[in-house]
Amino acid sequence: MKPSELGAMLACALLLASCGRRPEPAVSLIPLPVRLELQRGVFELRADTAITADSALIPAARLLAAALAPATGFSLLVSEPAGERAGGIRLQLDAALERLGREGYSLAVTPQQVLIRAFAPPGAFYATQTLRQLLPPAIYSKQPHPGVSWTIPCLRIEDQPRFAWRGALIDVARHFMPKETILKFIDLLAIHKMNSLQLHLTDDQGWRIEIKRYPKLTEIGSIRKETRVGHEREARGFDGKPHGGYYSQADIREIVEYARLRHVRLVPEIEMPGHAQAAIASYPELGNTRERLEVSTRWGVHKNIFNVNESTIEFLQNVLAELLELFPGEFIHIGGDEVPTDQWKSSPQAQALMRKLGFKSEIELHGWFIGRMNEFLTSRGRRLVGWDEILEGGAPAGAVVMSWRGTKGGVAAVRAGHDVVMAPNTYTYFDYYQSRDPGEPLAIGGFLPLEKVYEFNPVPAELTPEEASRILGAQGQLWTEYIPTPQQLEYMAFPRLAALAEVVWTPQALRDWHGFLARLRHHLERLKALEVHFRPLEPK
Ligand code: TNX
Secondary structure: OOHHHHHHHHHHHHHHHHHOOOOOOOOOOOOOOOEEEEEEEEEEOOOOOOEEEOHHHHHHHHHHHHHHHHHHOOOOOEEOOOOOOOOEEEEEEOHHHHHHOOOOEEEEEOOOEEEEEEOOHHHHHHHHHHHHHHOOHHHHOOOOOOOOOOEEEEEEEEEOOOOOEEEEEEEOOOOOOOHHHHHHHHHHHHHOOOOEEEEEOEEOOEEOEOOOOOOHHHHOOOEEOOOEOOOHHHOOOEOOOOEEOOEOHHHHHHHHHHHHHOOOEEEEEEEEOOOOHHHHHHOHHHOOOOOOOOOOOOOOOOOOOOOOOHHHHHHHHHHHHHHHHHOOOOEEEEEOOOOOOHHHHOOHHHHHHHHHHOOOOHHHHHHHHHHHHHHHHHOOOOEEEEEHHHHOOOOOOOOEEEEOOOOHHHHHHHHOOOEEEEOOHHHHEOOEEOOOOOOOOOOOEEEOOHHHHHHOOOOOOOOOHHHHOOEEEEEEEEOOOOOOOHHHHHHHHOOHHHHHHHHHHOOHHHOOHHHHHHHHHHHHHHHHHOOOOOOOOOOO
16 A cells, blocks of 8 residues: 555544544554555454464463453453454464564454464564554553443554664663653553663662662662752752662562563663763772762763773673673663763873773773673673764674764764664654743753654665664653653653654654644543653644
């Protein structure tokens, strides 16, 4: 089907629905699927609807049944199929669908049956997310809605993502977010067919993960005595209230398992060699000076970075070793951004090491530092991810580069042979203001309205197709300097994350801002039912 035909069909669905009793569009999916053919009739979900699934898809089927239970009051039975009886909701693995990849699926709804087919479990899981969106928005509610008729329009969908990395980052270092907030966020990512969550676990203002070998990282490093009020330049003082919090290793295991079931990959980030003050406050021997540091109470780039002593490299590798036990995923983020090298310039040890290695500039030492971590990670079968600054010291081959200072770092990185995740501040910094309304809650600055997020194309025009194949995808950043609560986190994330979900899933040729906006109005009813504190759209 051509994009124009699909657009016409969706417009038609909108029109049909708006003439009926219910004003909302009949089919209103975010992200928009690759192919959708609407048919006549509906499948009605009832208390006796059975869900049958191939054994590998039982977990997805169970999650579906659990998701449908609260609003409908139905406890749908899930089982492996006994014989070839059609009817109900059927989840099936199908080797013939390999062309759609591991995350692709086909969904066929007739009055008798909902048939989900996929090459692999992630695809079947995404089909169940589509299915939920085809039901009335109240399906997302935790409260029972006895009066609603749970119908699904008959249709056929074939779908698969444009990119493999569809992510978000939550900075839990600047403001700690409770485990429950992270679990809810993982559900929200999955609903939007997003598959990656980077946890920014350490920074100058806090260390948020238990490391058994180095307990002071959390005993000392997870608490700051107070926090800067307003922006630094306003000099409005400090709030006088301690802020703290961290995830125990048991918490992390729970988060990882919760995410695994929902096909969300966790990417842990331990910042080095900069953004290290909370760690140095905990273990002063990691720093370059004898100054006694506290966990930072202000924002911005700090000059206190890790020293380059062999004992510090070993310390950080020991931290990574514990991290690898907890996070089974391929990608481990080591930061690498915003590293003022002044302290290395005045450190006799750093200068001696530079002479020994024949380095002329501190940036080479930065490259060496990242290289040491890369050796450690690759020898354990993992891949290092770093912010685009790691290119400056010569990023190690095989490292993934996250382009945050616009997309130019990403372009340079793919040309140097790296895989790239686009996370540019120009399109994906969800800590920036989303409107110029003076009543908008305090944010870090910038301006990133919904429409601009939607406009983003993660593949810059100047790339050849071969280079473009190294763009793994894109990620939305929730830096939390000015996001003190879970509520504010949701306000900054939504609806911009819904726009990003379509950016990374839907083929570029099918994207259309006005169509998205029409679907979004309906989608916000879902977020309301999910009790997400999203930012409302401007009135029309
Ligand atoms: C830059 S993005 C940073 C973060 C800040 C963010 C605020 C990056 C790699 N470094 O430490 O939180 O700006 O927008």
